[in-house]
Amino acid sequence: MMDKYSRTFYNDDAAILGENDRTKTVLTVVENGLKSPKDMEFALKELLKQIALEEATDPEALYHDFEHGRLAVFKAPPSGKSVAVGEKLKVKVNANIGTSSDLHDEDFELRKLEASIKAGTDAVMDLSTGGDLRSVRRKIISESSVPVGSVPIYEAIVQSLRLRQGAEKMEPKEMLDAIRLHGEDGISFVTVHCGVTLKALEHLTAKPRVCGIVSRGGSFLARWMRANKAENPLYEQYDEVLDICKQYNMVISLGDGLRPGAIADSLDAAQVEELITLGDLCRRARAKGVQAIIEGPGHVPLDQVASQMQLQKKLCDDAPFYVLGPLVTDIAPGLDHITSAIGGAVAAANGADFLCYVTPSEHLGLPSVEDVRMGVLAARVAGHAADLVRKRPGAWQWDEQMSRARKDRNWPDQIRLALDPELAKEIRARTCRENHETCTMCGDLCAYKADTELDML
Structure with a gap:
């Protein structure tokens, strides 16, 4: 059936x-x-x-x-292909790009789009909050070869700030209209923070966090709710949100507006309350025939990553899980692509299906083109490490081919098989003589060479 x-x-x-x-x-x-x-x-x-x-x-x-509902398929952009996420597939990677109120150069964002795709991302999200939001969104969709996601509430917030000088003055209809507008433009998946409820906010009041609410969408919705003394319109009008997603075939990405933004805030009552709500909302989406994925934390200490993934999968009936990192320490600005990759590998090995990259610029500023490239590569390393554990076809074979090329000191094959062949080729050319059979790390003391010569004795 x-x-x-x-x-x-x-x-x-x-x-x-x-x-x-x-x-x-x-x-x-x-x-x-x-x-x-x-x-x-x-x-x-x-x-x-x-x-x-x-x-x-x-x-x-x-x-x-x-x-x-354990697998979701993001529809293709006009010039691209579909992408699926789920437990029986290889771990996928997303790259966030987009303008800000301080920097809104559309060409710059398109260069980041190109860099992220070249680095091997499976999807991108346009998180633009500055300049002509619809113009940059349409250009990204037009030029992308991978599915494009977005966060429509940003557009409603920006519009309210521009027209009324206050996000708390948004009309609920404007929040829904923003989702519809993104659907009209061809967005493949939308993050919607429907799980930020008055009940969840009570937990934050009872036990304040070190970093409070770190999600942009979540923080502005909470501000609106407190100012208007009203429930989250995206929660109250969730059926209409689903109708819009169904009309435009958008996967709904149930956003974690209350994700922890500090190690000290991980797995607090507000996070768990929201997660329980997201599980209920996921089941309602399935009942309406709308594909749903669930977003996860955030900043999580290493010893909690596996258990949090298992809890989230259980509460959300094994829906595809989409995680930002998670970052396993707060002390590494400039290196958060590494803290994210550490957490992402453990998360994906324990059930996360979709990794949102983090760049070296996280917590510091808008990422550069090179930051985007490094973020994608770091997330891909994490995803592949998890694919080895998940026994995805081809993962072990890739590693074995690289190992054999290393053993044989076959430099062309090592470069060809590298996750980033250009980077491997650049470093090899910079540090070693052309056509030399060993590298400058060991030279004549190369263990592989000695082992091969031992076999010949």
């Missing part, structure tokens, strides 16, 4: 083949009799077959996970 998700996944042009014969997802079907449920089920299965082929996994298992 076709699940509710299948009925919302394709329009009459479903399962068309795009560039390189990659099946592309398209906009939500309008149930007007133009396409039968059987046809839509076939189209969905064809898409999942293509994803399964690319990831060397079982398409029927993917279809089963999709039906039960």
Whole structure:
């Protein structure tokens, strides 16, 4: 039997083949009799077959996970391909880009888009808050070859600040209109902070945090709620939020507006209260045929990362989990791509399916093009380390091929197999003589060379 998700996944042009014969997802079907449920089920299965082929996994298992909300597929941008996240797939990586009120150069953001894709990101999010927000969003979608996500509440906040000089003066309708606008522009997945409730805020009042609320969307919604003495409109009008996501075939990313922003705040009552709410909201999304993923922390001490992932998976019925890091220490500004990769590897090995990168500029400023590149590469290292543990097809083989190339001192293959071949080639050229069989670390004392010569005795 076709699940509710299948009925919302394709329009009459479903399962068309795009560039390189990659099946592309398209906009939500309008149930007007133009396409039968059987046809839509076939189209969905064809898409999942293509994803399964690319990831060397079982398409029927993917279809089963999709039906039960344990796998989500982000629709393709006009010039790109779909991407799926879930426990039977390789860990995926997202790169955040976007303008700020201080720096809003669209060309700069497009260069970051290009750098993130070249570095191997699987998706990007436009988090723009400065300049012409719709213009930069449309340009990113137009030029991206990977799915594009966004946080529509930012647009509603910026509009209210510009028009009324206060985010607390937003109208609830404007929050919903922003989500709809992003859907019209072709966004693939939207972060919506529906779990920030009055009940959750009571926990923050009872036990204040070291860093308070560090999510931009969460902090401004909390400000609105307190100023207006009212419940979160995105929570109260959640059914309408789901209707919009369904109409435009956007995956809803249930945002963790109360994620911990300090190690000291990890796993407090507010975080857990929100997570319980997100689990309920996830089940409501599934009941309406809307794909949902869950966002996670945040700043988490290393000994809590695995248990938090397991708790989150349990409370949210194994929905795909999307984590920011998590960062495992607060003391490394300028190095937070490393603190994030440490936490991300442990998180993904214990159930997280989608890693949001963190750049060296985190907590310091808007990232540069090079920061973006390093953030993606660090997150990819974390994801691949987890794929080894998750026994994803190809992960062990990749490492073994690299190990054999190292043993043979086969430098062309080592560079070709590197996560970032350009970086490996640059360092090799900078430190070693051309065509030399060893590197300058050991020279004639190379252990591989000695071991090979020992075998020949």
